[in-house]
Amino acid sequence: MTPVLDLVRGGLDESRVQPTATPLRIALVGNPNSGKSTLFNVLTGLRQRVANFAGVTVERVEGSYRYAGAPVQVVDLPGMYSMTAQSPDEQIALDVVLGRAAGVAPADVFVVVVDAERLERNLFLATQVLELGRPTVIALTRMDRLDADGVELDVVELIHQLGATVIPVVATRGEGVERLRQAISRAVSLPRSSLRLGHAADGNRDAEHRYRFIASVASRVVRRRPVVKRSAADRVDAVVMHRYAGPAVFVAVMALMFDLMFRVARPMADGAQWLITALGQAISAAMPVGELRGLLVDGVIGGVGSVIVFVPQIALLFLFIGILEDTGYMARAAFVMDRWMRPLGLHGKSFIPLVSGFACAVPAIMSARTVEAPKERIATILATPLVSCSARLPVYTLLVAAFIPATSIAGASLQGLAMLAMYLLGTAAALATAALFRRTLLRSATRAMIMELPAWSLPTVKTLAGSVWRRVRVFLKEAGTVIFAVSIIVWALATHPKPPPSGGTAPTQQQVLESSALGRIGHAIEPAVRPLGFDWKIAVSIVTSFTAREVFVSTMGTLYSEESSPGDATTLAGRLRTERDSRTGAPAYTLHAALALMVFYVFALMCTSTIAVTVRETGGGWTGARWAALQFTWMLALAWAGAFVVYRGAGFIWPGLG
Amino acid sequence: MQGIVVAGIVVAAIAYLGIRIRAAVRTARRGESRCGPDCGCH
Numbered sequence: 001m002t003p004v005l006d007l008v009r010g011g012l013d014e015s016r017v018q019p020t021a022t023p024l025r026i027a028l029v030g031n032p033n034s035g036k037s038t039l040f041n042v043l044t045g046l047r048q049r050v051a052n053f054a055g056v057t058v059e060r061v062e063g064s065y066r067y068a069g070a071p072v073q074v075v076d077l078p079g080m081y082s083m084t085a086q087s088p089d090e091q092i093a094l095d096v097v098l099g100r101a102a103g104v105a106p107a108d109v110f111v112v113v114v115d116a117e118r119l120e121r122n123l124f125l126a127t128q129v130l131e132l133g134r135p136t137v138i139a140l141t142r143m144d145r146l147d148a149d150g151v152e153l154d155v156v157e158l159i160h161q162l163g164a165t166v167i168p169v170v171a172t173r174g175e176g177v178e179r180l181r182q183a184i185s186r187a188v189s190l191p192r193s194s195l196r197l198g199h200a201a202d203g204n205r206d207a208e209h210r211y212r213f214i215a216s217v218a219s220r221v222v223r224r225r226p227v228v229k230r231s232a233a234d235r236v237d238a239v240v241m242h243r244y245a246g247p248a249v250f251v252a253v254m255a256l257m258f259d260l261m262f263r264v265a266r267p268m269a270d271g272a273q274w275l276i277t278a279l280g281q282a283i284s285a286a287m288p289v290g291e292l293r294g295l296l297v298d299g300v301i302g303g304v305g306s307v308i309v310f311v312p313q314i315a316l317l318f319l320f321i322g323i324l325e326d327t328g329y330m331a332r333a334a335f336v337m338d339r340w341m342r343p344l345g346l347h348g349k350s351f352i353p354l355v356s357g358f359a360c361a362v363p364a365i366m367s368a369r370t371v372e373a374p375k376e377r378i379a380t381i382l383a384t385p386l387v388s389c390s391a392r393l394p395v396y397t398l399l400v401a402a403f404i405p406a407t408s409i410a411g412a413s414l415q416g417l418a419m420l421a422m423y424l425l426g427t428a429a430a431l432a433t434a435a436l437f438r439r440t441l442l443r444s445a446t447r448a449m450i451m452e453l454p455a456w457s458l459p460t461v462k463t464l465a466g467s468v469w470r471r472v473r474v475f476l477k478e479a480g481t482v483i484f485a486v487s488i489i490v491w492a493l494a495t496h497p498k499p500p501p502s503g504g505t506a507p508t509q510q511q512v513l514e515s516s517a518l519g520r521i522g523h524a525i526e527p528a529v530r531p532l533g534f535d536w537k538i539a540v541s542i543v544t545s546f547t548a549r550e551v552f553v554s555t556m557g558t559l560y561s562e563e564s565s566p567g568d569a570t571t572l573a574g575r576l577r578t579e580r581d582s583r584t585g586a587p588a589y590t591l592h593a594a595l596a597l598m599v600f601y602v603f604a605l606m607c608t609s610t611i612a613v614t615v616r617e618t619g620g621g622w623t624g625a626r627w628a629a630l631q632f633t634w635m636l637a638l639a640w641a642g643a644f645v646v647y648r649g650a651g652f653i654w655p656g657l658g
Numbered sequence: 659m660q661g662i663v664v665a666g667i668v669v670a671a672i673a674y675l676g677i678r679i680r681a682a683v684r685t686a687r688r689g690e691s692r693c694g695p696d697c698g699c700h
Contacts (some may be wrong), residue, residue: 291664482678485671492668547675612682 022442023064023071025105026184027096029129030113031122031556032079032370033454035141037061038171039113040076043181045468058089058106058369060096067181075107078369081121083128088377089369097129109187110136111180116153116168117455118142119222123214124207130164130195135187138166139180144173145455150225161217163193172460177335233456240329247335253329254423259416261313262400268312273571276305280561292564295491296592301556302561303487306572307479310394311472311554317390318471319464321359322633326459330355335453344431345438345446347371350380354430357387358423359471361610364389375442379434379616382631385431385610386638388423388602390471391549396422398553402573403594418598429638483554486547490558491539493518509563510582518559532600532643533582533593545606552601592654596647603639 028036038059041047041288044063061076078089085091092101099106112129114122121467130136146153159166165183169176183190240249280301287293311419318369324330333355338348349371356364364384371377388396396419404418438446499507499515513519521543529539545552553572560575570578579588605611614631615624 201662290660292660295664295667485674485678488668488671489675549677602693608679608682 006013023073024073024109024185024188025073025107026109026111027075027077027107027113028113029077029093029097029125030079031081031115031118031125031452032117033452034079034113034115034122035171036079036113037076039139039141039177039180040074041167042171042174042177044074047470057093058367060092060101062164065181067185070185072181072184072298075104080125082125087370087372097132108135109184111150111184112136112138114138114140116140117149117151118452119153120214120218121452123217124210126162127195127197127210127213130162130193131197133192135190135192136161136164137180137183137187138164140166140168141171143168143176144170145457150426152223152225154221154223158217158221161220163191163195165190165509169178204510236456237332237453240332243336243339246332247340250333250336251424252322255412255416255420256315258419258423259412261316261320262413262416262419265312265316269309272309276301276308280305294495298495298561299487299491299558300484303558304479304484305488306398307394307483307550307554308476310397311475313393314390314475315468315472318359318468322464322467323459325461326457326463328454328456331454336606341431342446344435345376346378346379346383346434347373347432349447350376350383350434353380353384354427357384357389357430359390361385361387361389361607362545362613363633365610365613368617373442373444375438376446378627379437379442381614381617382437382627382634383430383434385605385607385614385631385635386426386433386603389427389607390475390547391607392422392601394550394553396598398556398573398576399594402576403589403591418652422598422602425599429603433634433638466523478548478550479554482548483551486544486551486559487554490518490544490555493521494559494562513559513562530639531647532596533590533647535588538597542600542606544602547608549601549606552606592647592650595650596643599646600639600643603635603642605635 028040030036040061040063044065046063046582055077057076059078062073063076064071064073066072075096077093080090080093083094083097087093095101096104096107097110110129110132112126114126126138140153140155140158143153155166155168165187167176167183169180171177197206197213207215239245283297283301284293287296324333330352334348334351341348341351350368352370353364355367356367361384364387365381368377368380368384371380400418402413402414402455407414409417438444486562494513494516496516499511501507507515518540519536522540525539525543526534526536529542534542537556541552541555541559544555557572560572560579563575576589576594580586581588611628611632614628615621618624618627
């Protein structure tokens with residue numbers, strides 16, 4: 001045991017590690033939310049997503065680093081509580097641990113990540129892994145929080161009890177990480193644990209025996225100072241997890257988020273708009289009139305520029321989501337919502353995918369792997385895209401800025417409340433959809449939820465900045481690739497073929513647009529959306545936004561840029577507000593139609609990536625394709641019916657408002 | 659000349675979108691993962 005203790009005390013040096021050409025393969029194993037991904041990021045320098053709740057990592061993720069000249073490959077695995085897999089994500093982890101994952105070489109060393117705050121529960125899996133008799137290092141995380149909990153932990157005694165290498169680390173601060181790297185590199189040559197507790201033939205006896213052993217270890221290792229009064233965290237929990245106050249707090253938090261998004265991001269968005277307009281004017285002044293100038297100014301700047309202005313709002317949304325996740329609030333919201341979701345046939349674990357859907361439906365659908373029962377999982381996948389993702393934000397913001405007055409009601413901005421209403425409508429539709437499918441195609445009993453609540457923690461600036469930047473980068477990449485390409489195609493279709501010359505006068509921009517391929521396509525499909533109050537321009541923008549929802553805004557941007565005179569600094573929202581029907585002279589877009597359009601986008605599944613991931617996560621091939629087709633058709637029907645009801649209903653209730 | 663350049667850009671844009679759509683279909687068919695460290699989609 002001496003070499004192990006040397007490692008813990010920092011007595012070994014790098015020179016004793018022999019560099020090898022073959023990479024050492026290590027697997028990070030541990031309970032959900034024990035800090036595996038945070039440790040993975042520190043070890044590899046990568047930026048795998050981390051958050052303060054269970055189930056963030058749902059698939060195998062690989063990275064690497066070099067230690068003393070030797071390459072080390074690291075596999076980060078989804079969390080599991082024991083060597084018995086209950087859900088697809090746990091199965092992925094178990095297959096790697098047991099060396100039966102297809103196409104994956106077995107790990108040379110297991111690093112069992114044990115949360116020091118939850119030692120007893122985490123040791124259940126740790127003892128099972130130690131019994132495999134493979135080189136194993138235990139990384140004891142969150143050591144920095146023990147003091148605040150009134151707990152002292154005797155690491156040396158733990159080493160003696162388990163007969164294994166135990167390295168205390170504080171991954172967020174990088175403390176103990178060098179020692180952990182050293183231990184990993186030497187694990188193959190260190191003595192292995194001789195722990196043998198298992199009763200393979202009887203699962204219950206095995207668990208009983210194991211917990212008895214863990215209790216005896218804990219009694220020797222853990223010293224608790226008596227806690228006399230309720231902590232501040234307990235008092236906060238009493239409110240945010242209260243049966244009735246909890247949901248009210250959740251809605252209030254969301255309302256505050258959207259209110260701040262409008263107030264704080266507006267000046268930044270205006271600044272971005274000014275820059276883009278100035279760029280368009282500069283290019284117009286520098287280039288002669290022609291096709292290329294039209295493509296650059298009307299196509300690229302008009303299209304891509306109209307989407308880029310939403311970067312500040314996207315950044316703020318992800319900042320707020322990051323704060324809610326990293327503090328531990330999201331996990332508490334899931335706990336509170338479980339009470340309300342169970343009557344609908346949904347498990348509380350489904351709340352995490354649904355909440356992740358506020359960011360993007362693709363990873364949200366993947367995170368449904370944490371839901372064990374297949375029918376509950378498919379219902380969650382079918383419902384998740386109804387939660388308003390960040391790609392809908394530009395559409396909502398454009399329409400809200402154009403048609404909802406910038407006034408306040410009881411101190412809250414009306415525009416922020418309108419945004420909140422869209423998000424609540426999406427969430428309600430997701431819950432109703434899940435309830436409908438759970439009572440029809442996907443009927444089964446709903447199980448009770450057992451969930452581990454993470455401790456409250458202060459998010460680090462680095463983690464928050466990382467998550468905001470990652471998302472902004474994706475948004476900019478999307479704008480620079482897909483939206484860029486679609487804007488060019490839309491511009492080409494909106495300007496060709498040219499109308500025939502009449503009487504020697506040049507055709508007006510309106511005539512060019514009407515006779516273009518896009519104009520003709522738009523007029524052909526307009527009858528399908530006319531009952532919803534939409535014109536042909538909205539119709540074609542809806543069609544092009546099948547590539548990505550933001551494309552709706554860029555298409556409208558290109559269409560209106562094409563219609564306006566060079567150097568016109570009016571924003572897209574301003575143009576929508578003042579647009580007139582060429583035949584009647586009445587406003588082309590009413591408040592009723594704008595509300596209907598927002599409702600259409602709340603419900604419609606306009607995202608090829610989401611369709612692809614639904615196919616894959618519901619079984620792949622034809623089975624997955626059928627579920628994806630059902631999801632798409634259901635959401636499109638809901639979108640059309642919802643927009644129709646809102647347009648006609650608003651016109652009936654407030655005829656003068658439009 | 660400008661017309662040829664513009665036509666070339668439009669064709670390139672169409673080809674690029676075609677590649678992206680094909681990649682999405684492959685993701686669905688083969689069960690490939692789009693996500694991983696640094697992917698940014700989550």
